[in-house]
Amino acid sequence: MIRSIRKYIPKQCFHSSVFQLQQLPPHKDGLYFGKYTKEEYEDAKKIIQDQISKLETEIKGDYNIRENIDKFKPFPETGPSTGKISNLTDFFKNTIKLTGPISLSAFMRQCLTHPEFGYYTTRDPLNLKTGDFITSPEISSVFGEMLGIWYFTTWQSQNRPKQMRFIEFGPGKGTLINDILLTFNKLIRKVQGDVKIKIIMIEASNVLRKEQWKLLCEESNAFETTEEGFNRSVTKWNNDIVWMDTEKSIKKDETGQIANYIISHEFFDALPIKSFIKQDDNTWRELVVENSELVENKLGIEGSEETKDFDVDFHLTISPKETPSSMIPKLSKRYKDLPVGTRIEICPDAELYIMKMVQLLNENNGAVLVVDYGTTASVPENSLRGIYKHKFVSPFYKPGDVDLSIDVDFGNLVKLTESLSQVFGPLNQGDWLHNIGIGYRIDQLIKSTTDESKQDKIYESYKRLTDDEQMGKIYKFLALLPKGSKKPIGF
Incomplete structure (x- = not known):
């Protein structure tokens, strides 16, 4: 993104982590580039200088470069426009006008978690009437039953620790x-009564926190706020x-007595x-978000005619120069031999989360179960999609009102964790559920009622969860256990 401001400040030099802004750009009729007032230019220049200064400070020292990507704010507090910002479309247009194209990760982060306009922070995306998608647990409670059995047998195989924490990411x-x-x-x-269980929910949405509390707690058990802000x-x-x-905020138990059982279902996606594209043998260019009016939405709304209602104002473009993030693909041998022209997607956040999860495993207990959809044998290339009213749309349509998702790079998750844990999977959801016994449970439920409509619903839910043509093949199960662990059930 810093490189992209050349369109406003053309002469920039970068050497030994020192940035210098040089020389004013050409201007005509009192406007820089014939378009921007002196005030707009000076505002942009100050913001860029502040960002550069902050970035210079953060990248010095013994840090993993992945941990520093996106740590500086990619958005100014205010833009050159005096108009009121009432939605993310205005917000992005204002930002791009001021600072140039923005990174895709910054665009997605604001779309999903902006405090005023973000998709997850302002609504319940799983509401049956107004939500945009439905997940496996909502389709049938048998899905959660199978996971409960898996965690129980894992707990038994680890000598039944008396203290445990269930930690769910994105619940x-x-x-x-x-x-x-x-x-x-x-x-x-049935086997032990003196077990202490604590539940930890990693959830940024206040809307969803309240929904979780209503489901998991009695009304008499107050929803309180701690001194730490939890x-x-x-x-x-x-x-x-x-x-x-x-x-x-999760504190690791140094004694190794507390077993952490971690759940991640449709979190990484x-x-x-x-997003990057390979330009030559050793050069990767970042794909950044630009603003142009009326870009055709190629996906449209499935089953409807293409109309101007689905035109979008944002699109991806190739950064003309390397950005600080261009270093990310160069750090991994995994991408070194890919041919020129290859496009890839990398999720630095996923790497940080999976490493935190595996670090919560103790020497003899704990387990991580990741359930998501994604790739196992290849690198995701162009998987970013928007989901709106249960249909696929452009990811740039109605920012903040559309859910965004990507294919999870399971191959990378395995590569990162295999030296630190015993890895099992990824395995297709249908296979995992059948291995653990979902067929027997469904048969039991069908035989427990004579109501044919209920029997049909039970069977249809089962087919939806397990069939290759539905959710059975695209969703994967990945388990991480302490080194030396035997293969758990399901795998």
């Missing part, structure tokens, strides 16, 4: 953890439950990505 409405705990608590009471309550099973904004 949605709380349906999955509810179904897991229903099964887990039922099974655990929320807390007590579940209907009498488990302490805490809500945190990020995984950084919503993380911001960076």
Whole structure:
């Protein structure tokens, strides 16, 4: 992004991590480039200088470059326009006019988590009437039952630790953890009664936190705020439950006595990505978001005619020069031999999250289960999609009102964690569910009722979860356990 401001400040030099702004750009009729007033130019120049100064400070020292990408604010607090910002479209237009094209990850992050206009921070995306998608736990409670059985057998194989934490990343409405705990608590009471369980929910949305509390807790158990700024309550099973904004607030138990059982279901697919295209043997250019009026939405709305209602104002363009993020593909041998012209997507956030998850495993206990859709044998190339009213649309359509998702790079998750944990999978969802016994459970439920309409619903839910043509093949299960662990059920 810093390189992209050449369109406003053309002579920039970069050497030994020192940036210098030189010489004013050409101007005509009192306007720089014939378009921008002196005030607009000076505002942009000050913001860029401040960002450069901050970035210079942050990239010095012993840091992993991936941890520093996007740490400086890509957006100014105010733009040159005096008009009121009432939605993300205005916000992005104003920003791009002031600072030039923005990174795709910055665009996605604002679309999903902007405090006033973000998709996840301003609504319940899983609302059956107004939501844009439905997840496996919402389709059938049997899905969560199977995961509850998996965690129970894993707990048994690890000598039944008496203290444990269930940690869910991106828990949605709380349906999955509810179904897991229903099964887990039922099974655990039959074999051991003195187990202490704590629930930790990694959830940034206040809207979804309240939905989770309503489902998991009795109304008499207050939804409180702690001194650290967390929320807390007590579940209907009498488990302490805490809500945190990020995984950084989770404190690792140094004694190794507390087993962490981590759940990640459709979490990684919503993380911001960076997109690159290979220009030559050793050069990668970042694809950044530009603003142009009436760019045709190639995806449109499935099943409807193309209309101007689905034209979009933003699109990807190739950065004319290398950006600071261009270093990311160069750091991995995985991308070195890809042919010129190859386009790839990289999710730095996913790498940080999966490493945090695996670090929460103890020497002899704990488990991570990642369930998501994505690729196993290839690098994601052009998977960014928008989901609006249960249909695919352009990811640049109605910023903030459209859910964004990408294919998870399971190959990279495995590569990052295989030296630190015992990796099992990724395995197709249909295969995993059948291995763990979903067929027997569905047969039991169908035989438990004589109502044919209920039987049909049970069977249709089962087919939707397991069929290759539906969710059975595209969704994957990946498990990370302590080194030396035996293969768990399901795999």
